[in-house]
Amino acid sequence: xxxxxxxxxAVHRALGATMTDFAGWQMPLRYGSxxxxxxxxxxxxxxxxLSHMGEIAVTGAQAGPLLDHALVGKLSALAxxxxxxxxxxxxxxxxxxxxxxxxTAEEEYLVVANAANAQVVLDALxxxxxxxxxxxxxxRDAYALLAVQxxxxxxxxxxxxxxxxxxxxYYAGLPGTVAGRxxxxxxxxxxxxxxxxxxxxxQDAEPLWxxxxxxxxAHGLVPCGLSCRDTLRLEAGMPLYGNELTTATTxxxxxxxxxxxxxxxxxxxxxxxxxxxxxxxxxxxxxRLVGLVGAGRRVARAGYPVVDAAGTVIGxxxxxxxxxxxxxxxxxxxxxxxxxxxxxxxxxxxxxxxxEPFSVVALPFYRREK
Amino acid sequence: xxxxxxxxxxxxxxxxxxxxxGVATVGITAYAADALGDVVYVQLxxxxxxxxxxxxxxxxxxxxxxxxxxxxxxxxVTEVNAAVVEEPALVNSEPFEGGWLFKVRIDGELPGDxxxxxxxxxxxxx
Numbered sequence: 001x002x003x004x005x006x007x008x009x010a011v012h013r014a015l016g017a018t019m020t021d022f023a024g025w026q027m028p029l030r031y032g033s034x035x036x037x038x039x040x041x042x043x044x045x046x047x048x049x050l051s052h053m054g055e056i057a058v059t060g061a062q063a064g065p066l067l068d069h070a071l072v073g074k075l076s077a078l079a080x081x082x083x084x085x086x087x088x089x090x091x092x093x094x095x096x097x098x099x100x101x102x103x104t105a106e107e108e109y110l111v112v113a114n115a116a117n118a119q120v121v122l123d124a125l126x127x128x129x130x131x132x133x134x135x136x137x138x139x140r141d142a143y144a145l146l147a148v149q150x151x152x153x154x155x156x157x158x159x160x161x162x163x164x165x166x167x168x169x170y171y172a173g174l175p176g177t178v179a180g181r182x183x184x185x186x187x188x189x190x191x192x193x194x195x196x197x198x199x200x201x202x203q204d205a206e207p208l209w210x211x212x213x214x215x216x217x218a219h220g221l222v223p224c225g226l227s228c229r230d231t232l233r234l235e236a237g238m239p240l241y242g243n244e245l246t247t248a249t250t251x252x253x254x255x256x257x258x259x260x261x262x263x264x265x266x267x268x269x270x271x272x273x274x275x276x277x278x279x280x281x282x283x284x285x286x287x288r289l290v291g292l293v294g295a296g297r298r299v300a301r302a303g304y305p306v307v308d309a310a311g312t313v314i315g316x317x318x319x320x321x322x323x324x325x326x327x328x329x330x331x332x333x334x335x336x337x338x339x340x341x342x343x344x345x346x347x348x349x350x351x352x353x354x355x356e357p358f359s360v361v362a363l364p365f366y367r368r369e370k
Numbered sequence: 371x372x373x374x375x376x377x378x379x380x381x382x383x384x385x386x387x388x389x390x391x392g393v394a395t396v397g398i399t400a401y402a403a404d405a406l407g408d409v410v411y412v413q414l415x416x417x418x419x420x421x422x423x424x425x426x427x428x429x430x431x432x433x434x435x436x437x438x439x440x441x442x443x444x445x446x447v448t449e450v451n452a453a454v455v456e457e458p459a460l461v462n463s464e465p466f467e468g469g470w471l472f473k474v475r476i477d478g479e480l481p482g483d484x485x486x487x488x489x490x491x492x493x494x495x496x
Contacts, residue, residue, distance in 0.1 A: 018404070033462070034433050035408045227407060227433055297411040299431050321433055322410040352436075 006051035007144045007202035011209055015223055023116035025052040030225035037228040038324040041191050044220025045150035047212055054118025055143045056111040060134030063107050069268050070128040074261040078103045083171045086259050087251050093273035094247035097121050102173045114241045144205035149195030152219040157196050159215045179211035192236025193368055231321045237364025243302055243318045252281035255289045288340040291365055292358040294329030300349040306333050309346030314339045330365050371400035374466055379490035380442035393448055397470040401494045406432040409461040414450045414472050423481045445474040
Protein backbone atom coordinates (compact mmCIF):
# COMPACT_ATOMS: atom_id res chain seq x y z
CA UNK A 1 0.00 0.00 0.00
CA UNK A 2 1.46 3.36 -0.94
CA UNK A 3 1.06 5.94 1.74
CA UNK A 4 -0.86 9.14 1.28
CA UNK A 5 0.60 12.61 1.43
CA UNK A 6 -1.00 15.69 2.95
CA UNK A 7 -1.57 19.02 1.23
CA UNK A 8 1.58 20.23 3.02
CA UNK A 9 3.90 17.50 1.75
CA ALA A 10 6.00 19.84 -0.41
CA VAL A 11 6.36 22.23 2.54
CA HIS A 12 7.66 19.47 4.79
CA ARG A 13 10.16 18.30 2.22
CA ALA A 14 11.35 21.86 1.56
CA LEU A 15 11.92 22.21 5.31
CA GLY A 16 14.05 19.08 5.28
CA ALA A 17 11.71 17.09 7.50
CA THR A 18 12.45 13.50 8.40
CA MET A 19 9.29 11.81 7.17
CA THR A 20 7.70 8.70 8.59
CA ASP A 21 4.89 6.41 7.58
CA PHE A 22 2.10 6.84 10.09
CA ALA A 23 -1.21 5.01 9.67
CA GLY A 24 -0.83 5.03 5.91
CA TRP A 25 0.27 8.65 5.69
CA GLN A 26 3.65 10.19 4.98
CA MET A 27 3.98 12.56 7.93
CA PRO A 28 6.80 14.71 9.32
CA LEU A 29 8.47 12.96 12.25
CA ARG A 30 10.70 15.95 13.01
CA TYR A 31 12.28 18.85 11.19
CA GLY A 32 15.42 19.09 13.28
CA SER A 33 15.80 18.26 16.95
CA UNK A 34 12.57 16.78 18.36
CA UNK A 35 13.59 17.93 21.84
CA UNK A 36 13.94 21.50 20.60
CA UNK A 37 10.51 21.22 18.97
CA UNK A 38 9.09 19.90 22.24
CA UNK A 39 10.59 22.79 24.23
CA UNK A 40 9.30 25.30 21.69
CA UNK A 41 5.73 24.10 22.29
CA UNK A 42 6.21 24.25 26.09
CA UNK A 43 7.75 27.73 26.08
CA UNK A 44 6.74 29.48 22.82
CA UNK A 45 4.80 27.81 20.01
CA UNK A 46 4.84 24.98 17.49
CA UNK A 47 3.12 24.48 14.15
CA UNK A 48 1.85 21.00 13.27
CA UNK A 49 0.37 19.35 10.19
CA LEU A 50 -2.28 16.95 11.48
CA SER A 51 -4.04 16.40 8.17
CA HIS A 52 -3.92 12.64 8.65
CA MET A 53 -6.69 12.88 11.24
CA GLY A 54 -10.03 11.57 9.95
CA GLU A 55 -12.99 13.96 9.77
CA ILE A 56 -16.53 12.61 9.59
CA ALA A 57 -19.58 14.87 9.41
CA VAL A 58 -22.88 13.82 10.97
CA THR A 59 -25.81 15.97 9.94
CA GLY A 60 -29.59 16.01 10.20
CA ALA A 61 -32.42 16.36 12.66
CA GLN A 62 -31.33 13.25 14.57
CA ALA A 63 -27.57 13.79 14.34
CA GLY A 64 -27.40 14.17 18.13
CA PRO A 65 -29.41 11.04 18.94
CA LEU A 66 -27.39 9.08 16.37
CA LEU A 67 -24.15 10.02 18.14
CA ASP A 68 -25.71 9.34 21.56
CA HIS A 69 -26.43 5.83 20.31
CA ALA A 70 -23.14 5.26 18.52
CA LEU A 71 -20.72 6.81 21.04
CA VAL A 72 -20.35 6.58 24.82
CA GLY A 73 -20.88 10.32 25.35
CA LYS A 74 -24.04 12.42 25.40
CA LEU A 75 -23.42 14.53 22.34
CA SER A 76 -27.04 15.70 22.04
CA ALA A 77 -26.33 17.78 25.15
CA LEU A 78 -23.30 19.46 23.59
CA ALA A 79 -23.84 23.16 22.91
CA UNK A 80 -23.29 24.48 19.41
CA UNK A 81 -19.72 25.76 19.20
CA UNK A 82 -18.39 23.39 21.84
CA UNK A 83 -16.30 20.23 21.56
CA UNK A 84 -16.03 17.08 23.62
CA UNK A 85 -13.51 14.30 24.10
CA UNK A 86 -15.34 10.99 23.76
CA UNK A 87 -14.98 7.40 22.63
CA UNK A 88 -16.61 4.86 20.37
CA UNK A 89 -16.78 1.33 21.77
CA UNK A 90 -17.65 -2.06 20.36
CA UNK A 91 -20.57 -4.16 21.61
CA UNK A 92 -18.32 -5.60 24.35
CA UNK A 93 -17.28 -2.16 25.60
CA UNK A 94 -13.83 -2.31 24.02
CA UNK A 95 -12.53 0.99 22.69
CA UNK A 96 -12.63 1.32 18.89
CA UNK A 97 -11.24 4.85 18.99
CA UNK A 98 -11.05 8.00 21.02
CA UNK A 99 -12.58 11.03 19.33
CA UNK A 100 -13.12 14.73 19.53
CA UNK A 101 -16.60 15.75 18.46
CA UNK A 102 -17.40 19.36 17.60
CA UNK A 103 -20.98 20.58 17.37
CA THR A 104 -20.69 22.95 14.44
CA ALA A 105 -24.43 23.70 14.09
CA GLU A 106 -27.73 22.67 15.64
CA GLU A 107 -27.98 19.72 13.25
CA GLU A 108 -24.30 19.24 12.41
CA TYR A 109 -21.37 17.60 14.13
CA LEU A 110 -17.77 17.06 13.11
CA VAL A 111 -16.28 13.83 14.43
CA VAL A 112 -12.47 13.66 14.39
CA ALA A 113 -10.99 10.17 14.51
CA ASN A 114 -7.44 8.90 14.63
CA ALA A 115 -6.02 8.27 11.16
CA ALA A 116 -5.56 4.56 11.77
CA ASN A 117 -9.17 4.16 12.90
CA ALA A 118 -10.98 6.59 10.61
CA GLN A 119 -12.41 3.90 8.36
CA VAL A 120 -13.53 1.77 11.31
CA VAL A 121 -15.24 4.79 12.87
CA LEU A 122 -16.85 5.78 9.58
CA ASP A 123 -18.17 2.26 9.03
CA ALA A 124 -19.44 1.98 12.61
CA LEU A 125 -21.21 5.35 12.51
CA UNK A 126 -22.78 4.48 9.17
CA UNK A 127 -24.00 1.12 10.42
CA UNK A 128 -25.17 2.43 13.78
CA UNK A 129 -26.91 5.34 12.08
CA UNK A 130 -29.45 3.10 10.38
CA UNK A 131 -32.95 4.23 11.29
CA UNK A 132 -31.93 7.71 12.40
CA UNK A 133 -32.96 10.81 10.47
CA UNK A 134 -29.33 11.78 9.96
CA UNK A 135 -26.49 11.31 7.51
CA UNK A 136 -22.89 10.23 8.04
CA UNK A 137 -20.46 11.74 5.54
CA UNK A 138 -16.81 10.91 4.94
CA UNK A 139 -15.11 14.33 5.06
CA ARG A 140 -11.52 13.10 5.24
CA ASP A 141 -10.65 14.72 1.91
CA ALA A 142 -12.49 17.93 2.74
CA TYR A 143 -10.01 19.14 5.34
CA ALA A 144 -6.42 19.78 6.05
CA LEU A 145 -5.72 20.23 9.75
CA LEU A 146 -3.09 22.59 11.13
CA ALA A 147 -2.38 23.08 14.82
CA VAL A 148 -0.70 25.99 16.56
CA GLN A 149 0.20 24.92 20.08
CA UNK A 150 2.00 26.63 22.92
CA UNK A 151 1.73 29.68 25.17
CA UNK A 152 2.32 32.09 22.27
CA UNK A 153 -0.38 30.48 20.08
CA UNK A 154 -3.06 33.12 20.92
CA UNK A 155 -0.67 35.94 19.98
CA UNK A 156 0.27 34.33 16.68
CA UNK A 157 -3.21 33.30 15.60
CA UNK A 158 -4.65 36.58 16.91
CA UNK A 159 -2.55 38.49 14.39
CA UNK A 160 -4.21 36.60 11.53
CA UNK A 161 -7.86 36.49 12.51
CA UNK A 162 -10.72 38.70 13.63
CA UNK A 163 -12.26 35.78 15.48
CA UNK A 164 -12.81 36.37 19.19
CA UNK A 165 -10.01 34.14 20.48
CA UNK A 166 -10.26 35.57 23.98
CA UNK A 167 -13.88 34.40 24.09
CA UNK A 168 -13.03 30.99 22.65
CA UNK A 169 -12.83 28.59 25.57
CA TYR A 170 -10.84 25.38 25.82
CA TYR A 171 -12.78 22.71 23.91
CA ALA A 172 -14.75 25.23 21.87
CA GLY A 173 -14.73 25.83 18.13
CA LEU A 174 -16.08 28.54 15.89
CA PRO A 175 -16.09 29.25 12.17
CA GLY A 176 -13.95 32.20 11.15
CA THR A 177 -11.27 33.30 8.78
CA VAL A 178 -7.51 33.01 9.27
CA ALA A 179 -5.32 35.03 6.91
CA GLY A 180 -8.44 35.58 4.82
CA ARG A 181 -9.23 31.87 4.48
CA UNK A 182 -12.23 30.12 6.00
CA UNK A 183 -11.43 27.85 8.93
CA UNK A 184 -13.06 26.06 11.80
CA UNK A 185 -11.00 27.47 14.66
CA UNK A 186 -10.93 25.14 17.65
CA UNK A 187 -9.22 25.59 20.98
CA UNK A 188 -8.10 22.00 21.25
CA UNK A 189 -4.86 20.08 21.10
CA UNK A 190 -2.87 17.12 22.26
CA UNK A 191 0.12 18.78 23.85
CA UNK A 192 -0.91 19.90 27.33
CA UNK A 193 -0.55 23.52 26.22
CA UNK A 194 -2.95 26.22 25.15
CA UNK A 195 -3.43 26.20 21.42
CA UNK A 196 -5.64 25.92 18.41
CA UNK A 197 -6.52 23.48 15.69
CA UNK A 198 -7.55 24.87 12.32
CA UNK A 199 -9.70 22.79 9.98
CA UNK A 200 -9.28 24.27 6.51
CA UNK A 201 -9.75 23.38 2.86
CA UNK A 202 -6.71 21.44 1.58
CA GLN A 203 -5.91 24.11 -1.01
CA ASP A 204 -5.70 26.70 1.80
CA ALA A 205 -3.29 24.66 3.91
CA GLU A 206 -0.05 25.85 2.34
CA PRO A 207 -0.82 29.60 2.29
CA LEU A 208 -2.06 29.29 5.86
CA TRP A 209 1.09 27.45 6.94
CA UNK A 210 3.18 30.24 5.42
CA UNK A 211 1.07 32.96 7.05
CA UNK A 212 1.35 31.28 10.45
CA UNK A 213 5.09 30.80 9.98
CA UNK A 214 5.52 34.50 9.24
CA UNK A 215 3.26 35.63 12.07
CA UNK A 216 5.04 33.25 14.42
CA UNK A 217 8.58 34.20 13.51
CA ALA A 218 8.77 36.87 16.21
CA HIS A 219 7.16 34.58 18.77
CA GLY A 220 9.41 31.54 18.63
CA LEU A 221 7.12 29.39 16.46
CA VAL A 222 8.82 26.37 14.91
CA PRO A 223 7.46 23.56 12.72
CA CYS A 224 6.89 20.45 14.80
CA GLY A 225 6.66 16.80 13.88
CA LEU A 226 4.87 13.77 15.27
CA SER A 227 7.84 12.77 17.43
CA CYS A 228 7.48 15.75 19.75
CA ARG A 229 3.71 15.46 19.60
CA ASP A 230 4.13 12.05 21.21
CA THR A 231 6.39 13.25 24.03
CA LEU A 232 4.14 16.29 24.59
CA ARG A 233 1.01 14.17 24.97
CA LEU A 234 2.84 11.64 27.13
CA GLU A 235 4.01 14.34 29.56
CA ALA A 236 0.43 15.62 29.63
CA GLY A 237 -0.79 12.11 30.54
CA MET A 238 -2.96 11.85 27.44
CA PRO A 239 -3.61 8.33 26.14
CA LEU A 240 -2.76 7.24 22.61
CA TYR A 241 -4.92 4.83 20.69
CA GLY A 242 -2.99 1.64 20.01
CA ASN A 243 -0.93 2.14 23.19
CA GLU A 244 -3.11 2.92 26.22
CA LEU A 245 -6.39 2.42 24.38
CA THR A 246 -7.26 -0.75 22.44
CA THR A 247 -10.29 -2.91 21.76
CA ALA A 248 -9.15 -5.01 24.76
CA THR A 249 -9.56 -1.96 27.02
CA THR A 250 -12.71 -0.24 28.24
CA UNK A 251 -12.76 3.48 29.05
CA UNK A 252 -12.91 2.47 32.74
CA UNK A 253 -9.76 0.37 32.48
CA UNK A 254 -8.00 3.45 31.12
CA UNK A 255 -9.21 5.62 33.99
CA UNK A 256 -11.42 7.54 31.57
CA UNK A 257 -14.79 6.24 32.71
CA UNK A 258 -15.99 9.83 33.00
CA UNK A 259 -16.48 9.92 29.23
CA UNK A 260 -19.20 7.25 29.47
CA UNK A 261 -22.60 8.82 30.05
CA UNK A 262 -25.22 6.34 31.21
CA UNK A 263 -27.85 9.07 31.73
CA UNK A 264 -28.98 9.36 28.14
CA UNK A 265 -32.16 8.42 26.33
CA UNK A 266 -32.22 5.14 24.52
CA UNK A 267 -29.67 2.40 24.30
CA UNK A 268 -26.09 2.89 23.18
CA UNK A 269 -23.57 0.45 21.83
CA UNK A 270 -21.71 -1.22 24.68
CA UNK A 271 -23.99 -0.05 27.50
CA UNK A 272 -24.35 -3.31 29.45
CA UNK A 273 -20.68 -4.38 29.36
CA UNK A 274 -19.64 -0.80 30.14
CA UNK A 275 -21.95 -0.74 33.16
CA UNK A 276 -20.27 -3.94 34.35
CA UNK A 277 -16.85 -2.40 33.69
CA UNK A 278 -17.83 0.66 35.72
CA UNK A 279 -18.80 -1.53 38.66
CA UNK A 280 -15.60 -3.55 38.42
CA UNK A 281 -13.49 -0.39 38.27
CA UNK A 282 -15.22 1.00 41.37
CA UNK A 283 -14.93 -2.18 43.43
CA UNK A 284 -11.99 -4.31 42.38
CA UNK A 285 -10.12 -2.96 39.38
CA UNK A 286 -7.82 -5.67 38.03
CA UNK A 287 -5.26 -3.10 36.94
CA ARG A 288 -4.88 0.63 36.59
CA LEU A 289 -3.19 3.04 34.25
CA VAL A 290 -0.37 4.75 36.14
CA GLY A 291 2.57 7.04 35.52
CA LEU A 292 6.12 5.80 36.05
CA VAL A 293 9.20 7.97 36.48
CA GLY A 294 12.60 6.35 36.08
CA ALA A 295 15.35 6.79 38.65
CA GLY A 296 18.03 6.12 36.04
CA ARG A 297 18.45 7.13 32.45
CA ARG A 298 17.36 4.03 30.58
CA VAL A 299 13.97 4.42 28.97
CA ALA A 300 11.01 2.10 29.51
CA ARG A 301 9.34 1.52 26.13
CA ALA A 302 5.94 0.19 25.13
CA GLY A 303 5.67 -3.53 25.79
CA TYR A 304 8.31 -3.75 28.51
CA PRO A 305 7.21 -5.70 31.62
CA VAL A 306 6.66 -3.90 34.93
CA VAL A 307 7.90 -6.03 37.84
CA ASP A 308 7.75 -5.93 41.64
CA ALA A 309 10.64 -6.30 44.10
CA ALA A 310 10.52 -10.09 43.70
CA GLY A 311 10.73 -9.79 39.94
CA THR A 312 7.12 -10.92 39.39
CA VAL A 313 5.47 -9.29 36.40
CA ILE A 314 2.81 -6.86 37.65
CA GLY A 315 2.07 -4.92 34.50
CA UNK A 316 3.17 -3.63 31.14
CA UNK A 317 4.42 -0.32 29.80
CA UNK A 318 2.15 1.17 27.12
CA UNK A 319 4.14 4.33 26.26
CA UNK A 320 7.54 5.54 27.33
CA UNK A 321 10.06 8.20 26.40
CA UNK A 322 12.76 10.39 27.83
CA UNK A 323 10.85 13.42 29.09
CA UNK A 324 12.36 16.63 27.74
CA UNK A 325 10.65 18.68 30.46
CA UNK A 326 11.45 16.44 33.45
CA UNK A 327 14.82 15.25 32.15
CA UNK A 328 14.05 11.68 33.23
CA UNK A 329 12.46 8.66 31.58
CA UNK A 330 8.66 8.64 31.93
CA UNK A 331 6.13 6.01 31.01
CA UNK A 332 2.50 5.07 31.23
CA UNK A 333 1.74 1.49 32.21
CA UNK A 334 -1.10 -0.78 33.17
CA UNK A 335 -0.21 -2.14 36.60
CA UNK A 336 -1.99 -4.55 38.95
CA UNK A 337 -4.17 -2.47 41.28
CA UNK A 338 -2.19 -3.65 44.34
CA UNK A 339 0.87 -1.84 42.99
CA UNK A 340 -0.84 1.16 41.44
CA UNK A 341 -0.84 3.64 44.32
CA UNK A 342 1.57 6.54 43.86
CA UNK A 343 4.64 5.90 45.98
CA UNK A 344 4.37 2.09 45.87
CA UNK A 345 7.80 0.69 46.78
CA UNK A 346 9.85 -1.73 44.75
CA UNK A 347 8.37 -1.16 41.32
CA UNK A 348 10.78 -1.62 38.43
CA UNK A 349 10.70 -2.03 34.68
CA UNK A 350 12.48 -4.91 33.03
CA UNK A 351 14.55 -3.07 30.44
CA UNK A 352 16.02 -5.70 28.17
CA UNK A 353 16.86 -8.04 31.02
CA UNK A 354 17.85 -5.63 33.77
CA UNK A 355 15.52 -4.27 36.43
CA GLU A 356 15.49 -0.49 36.51
CA PRO A 357 13.68 1.21 39.41
CA PHE A 358 10.70 3.42 38.58
CA SER A 359 8.41 5.42 40.89
CA VAL A 360 4.65 5.13 40.55
CA VAL A 361 3.18 8.62 40.20
CA ALA A 362 -0.21 10.15 39.50
CA LEU A 363 -0.82 11.37 35.96
CA PRO A 364 -0.15 13.76 34.34
CA PHE A 365 3.61 14.26 34.54
CA TYR A 366 3.26 17.84 33.44
CA ARG A 367 0.51 20.41 33.94
CA ARG A 368 0.80 23.86 32.48
CA GLU A 369 0.41 26.92 34.67
CA LYS A 370 -2.81 28.72 33.85
CA UNK B 371 26.99 15.91 6.76
CA UNK B 372 29.50 14.14 4.51
CA UNK B 373 31.46 11.13 5.67
CA UNK B 374 35.12 12.02 6.37
CA UNK B 375 37.46 10.26 3.93
CA UNK B 376 40.05 9.42 6.62
CA UNK B 377 37.60 7.15 8.47
CA UNK B 378 36.45 3.60 7.85
CA UNK B 379 32.86 2.49 8.26
CA UNK B 380 30.88 -0.58 9.31
CA UNK B 381 27.51 -1.61 7.92
CA UNK B 382 26.15 -1.14 11.45
CA UNK B 383 26.91 2.59 10.99
CA UNK B 384 29.95 2.88 13.24
CA UNK B 385 33.07 4.71 12.12
CA UNK B 386 36.66 3.82 12.93
CA UNK B 387 39.52 6.30 12.86
CA UNK B 388 42.97 5.67 11.44
CA UNK B 389 44.97 3.39 13.75
CA UNK B 390 47.69 5.14 15.76
CA UNK B 391 50.04 3.09 17.97
CA GLY B 392 47.56 0.22 17.70
CA VAL B 393 44.63 2.31 18.96
CA ALA B 394 41.63 3.61 16.98
CA THR B 395 38.61 5.72 17.89
CA VAL B 396 35.01 4.55 17.38
CA GLY B 397 31.82 6.55 16.94
CA ILE B 398 28.52 6.40 15.09
CA THR B 399 27.98 8.12 11.77
CA ALA B 400 25.95 11.24 11.07
CA TYR B 401 23.58 9.04 9.07
CA ALA B 402 22.96 6.84 12.12
CA ALA B 403 22.63 9.83 14.45
CA ASP B 404 20.05 11.41 12.13
CA ALA B 405 18.09 8.18 11.99
CA LEU B 406 18.05 7.92 15.79
CA GLY B 407 16.99 11.48 16.46
CA ASP B 408 18.04 13.21 19.66
CA VAL B 409 20.25 10.84 21.63
CA VAL B 410 19.54 11.17 25.36
CA TYR B 411 21.62 8.39 26.87
CA VAL B 412 24.66 6.40 25.83
CA GLN B 413 25.79 3.25 27.56
CA LEU B 414 29.40 2.51 26.64
CA UNK B 415 31.73 -0.39 27.36
CA UNK B 416 34.13 0.14 30.26
CA UNK B 417 37.86 0.71 30.00
CA UNK B 418 39.49 -2.71 30.01
CA UNK B 419 36.51 -4.46 28.43
CA UNK B 420 37.12 -6.64 25.43
CA UNK B 421 34.90 -5.81 22.46
CA UNK B 422 34.41 -7.99 19.40
CA UNK B 423 33.87 -6.96 15.81
CA UNK B 424 30.18 -7.05 14.90
CA UNK B 425 29.02 -7.64 18.47
CA UNK B 426 27.08 -5.32 20.74
CA UNK B 427 29.03 -3.36 23.32
CA UNK B 428 26.57 -0.72 24.46
CA UNK B 429 23.37 1.09 23.61
CA UNK B 430 22.07 4.46 22.50
CA UNK B 431 18.72 5.77 23.71
CA UNK B 432 16.89 8.37 21.68
CA UNK B 433 13.43 9.85 22.03
CA UNK B 434 11.81 7.23 19.83
CA UNK B 435 13.93 4.14 20.28
CA UNK B 436 16.90 2.35 21.72
CA UNK B 437 19.63 0.97 19.48
CA UNK B 438 22.48 -1.41 20.12
CA UNK B 439 26.00 -0.13 19.70
CA UNK B 440 28.23 -2.52 17.77
CA UNK B 441 31.99 -2.56 17.86
CA UNK B 442 33.50 -2.42 14.37
CA UNK B 443 36.71 -4.10 15.57
CA UNK B 444 38.00 -6.59 18.12
CA UNK B 445 40.23 -5.37 20.95
CA UNK B 446 40.47 -3.85 24.39
CA VAL B 447 38.77 -0.59 25.31
CA THR B 448 41.40 1.94 26.40
CA GLU B 449 39.28 5.05 26.86
CA VAL B 450 35.63 6.12 26.78
CA ASN B 451 34.34 9.59 26.01
CA ALA B 452 33.16 11.00 29.35
CA ALA B 453 31.91 14.15 27.61
CA VAL B 454 29.42 12.22 25.50
CA VAL B 455 28.16 10.30 28.54
CA GLU B 456 27.57 13.66 30.21
CA GLU B 457 26.13 15.28 27.09
CA PRO B 458 24.70 12.63 24.72
CA ALA B 459 23.52 15.32 22.29
CA LEU B 460 27.14 15.49 21.09
CA VAL B 461 26.38 12.31 19.12
CA ASN B 462 23.91 14.38 17.06
CA SER B 463 25.80 17.66 16.87
CA GLU B 464 29.35 16.32 16.30
CA PRO B 465 29.09 12.65 15.40
CA PHE B 466 32.57 12.50 13.84
CA GLU B 467 34.31 14.71 16.40
CA GLY B 468 33.22 15.54 19.95
CA GLY B 469 30.63 12.76 19.79
CA TRP B 470 33.19 9.94 19.55
CA LEU B 471 32.36 7.01 21.84
CA PHE B 472 35.39 4.91 22.78
CA LYS B 473 38.95 4.00 21.85
CA VAL B 474 40.09 0.47 21.35
CA ARG B 475 43.51 -1.25 21.20
CA ILE B 476 43.01 -3.40 18.14
CA ASP B 477 43.66 -7.09 18.45
CA GLY B 478 44.75 -8.63 15.14
CA GLU B 479 43.77 -7.51 11.68
CA LEU B 480 40.97 -5.09 10.87
CA PRO B 481 37.83 -6.82 9.62
CA GLY B 482 37.80 -7.08 5.84
CA ASP B 483 34.29 -5.74 5.39
CA UNK B 484 34.88 -2.19 6.60
CA UNK B 485 33.96 0.41 3.98
CA UNK B 486 35.70 3.57 2.90
CA UNK B 487 33.78 6.88 2.84
CA UNK B 488 32.58 6.45 -0.74
CA UNK B 489 31.56 2.86 -0.10
CA UNK B 490 29.66 3.81 3.04
CA UNK B 491 27.93 6.73 1.32
CA UNK B 492 26.82 4.37 -1.44
CA UNK B 493 25.69 1.85 1.19
CA UNK B 494 23.48 4.40 2.97
CA UNK B 495 22.00 5.60 -0.29
CA UNK B 496 21.38 2.07 -1.54
